Amino acid sequence: MTREFAKMHGLGNDFVVFDATREPLTMTPELARAVADRRLGVGCDQILVVEPPPAPDVDFGYRIYNADGSESGQCGNGARCFARFVRDRGLSDRNPLVVATIAGRMTLAIADDGQVRVDLGVPVFEPADIPFEAPRREPTYNLAMDGGRELMVHALAIGNPHAVMVVDDVDSAPVSVQGPAVERHPRFPARVNVGFMAIHGPDHVALRVFERGVGETRACGSGACAAMIAGRLFHGLDETVRVDLPGGQLAVSWAGEGEPVYLTGPATHVFDGRLPMSMETAGNHGGR
């Protein structure tokens, strides 16, 4: 049995998108890993599944699986591609769309110029909600790392957990070393996405993100939101900020605590294809 999919990306953060609105799709960690494998499968950072609405007040369910097979409650770049996929496939002509992930609701609006504006909801900062192990909420947290080093991070969640570090220069930031070390730090019991932000001005930052369950990606929408939020709270950023990522630029707007965060950027369709759903039995013997 085969299954049709669309290959899409948001600034190079790439996705395999399945329509499960008419035919259910059981996405297992094994199948997700097989599909995401860049040698044995299609290859992607995340798999996105469009599901029927789980409640009467939403238009669709939105499921997100990382390349390592783990499920996430948020994917900002993916949400833009989700909206484009739904529109292109004629699954709905509603605009904006309201979708439900496992972590909450999001609103997706396609603008006339093709850009998509996503409401990712209200960020949370209490350690228990991130989740992060700390006795109380602090502006920054000192993470004790192997070898006795300490790293200072901001921590928050917007449907998924983020640790944000401020660096002088993203190009020289030790993403490949500190990214995995923080992603799996024991104080983040569900692991964490790790952002490295350089502040160029009150309305302009550069960012690289080592994503939970994937590694460094060319862009991370929720990571851009998390970095801007930390920057606005603790480093004087404006209400709307341009975020330069390796794959391109996103715009993030956030009015302050208790308010939703908005992400605006492109969504690109690359090609359609068909997959044998028996892939998970094909096994995933390749590395990533």
Ligand SMILES: N[C@H](CCC[C@H](N)C(=O)O)C(=O)O
């Ligand atoms: N690429 C996504 C982030 C995926 C988050 C995932 N890595 C996790 O939370 O486990 C984005 O554009 O927001």
